[in-house]
Amino acid sequence: MGIIKQAADLVYTFRFLRLLTTKFEDTDAYKHGIIDQEGNRLKSFDLNTTTNRDLYKDSYTPFHRLVFNIKKLMAKAPGGGSTIASYAAALYLLKEKYGITEKQMIKDLGIDPLDFLAEQSQWFVLEDKKLSPGSYKVMTSKLLNNTLEEMVLPRDKIRVAENCYPIGDLFGLDIYEVTHIRTNQLIYVTISELAR
Secondary structure, eight states: OHHHHHHHHHHHHHHHHHHHHSOGGGSHHHHTTSBOTTSOBOTTOOTTSHHHHHHHHHHSOHHHHHHHHHHHHHHHSSOHHHHHHHHHHHHHHHHHHHOOOHHHHHHHHOOOGGGGOOOOOOTTBOGGGOBOOEEEEESSOBOOTTTOOOOBOTTOEEEEOTTBOOSEEETTEEEEEEEETTTTEEEEEOGGGEEO
8 A cells, every 4th residue: 555655646746746737828727718827717717618617627626726736836936046946956855755857847847958057056065066065055845865754944053064066957957965953864965045
């Protein structure tokens, strides 16, 4: 039963991330005239016809509404670049935990690698992409690498060890492994997620 639950969790995670990273204009709900380009439901969509009711059930389920609302909230949050960087760190964690390739992510999640070409601050980077050692704050919630529990909160402190080089990259963003001070557990971050 554990393997089946883990597989189902992975499918839902993919489905959630895929919908979260899809532009509103590229969703079926938008194409069928249910939502506008900002994800808001159009009052002009008539639910009284059978065809429209079927479209509504298939293209704008409670799951869709939840993801669209989360996406709208994230768009209002400051630091849009760090949101993309946070996706990269979360996707890298999935890549490491489940052996998923970038090609699979592009295909299964519908991710456009060009979305990850966000400008990165180089303030904390030394030569050869080495991250400057010391204490930092993370700007977004993070998952612990070993348990995938969301124990890291925005503004939590992390520690960067000596000789902290990227352990990998995802769509061109360098991923670093650092220690969350409160739990003493490892997490993945990108440069854009860090502040002094």
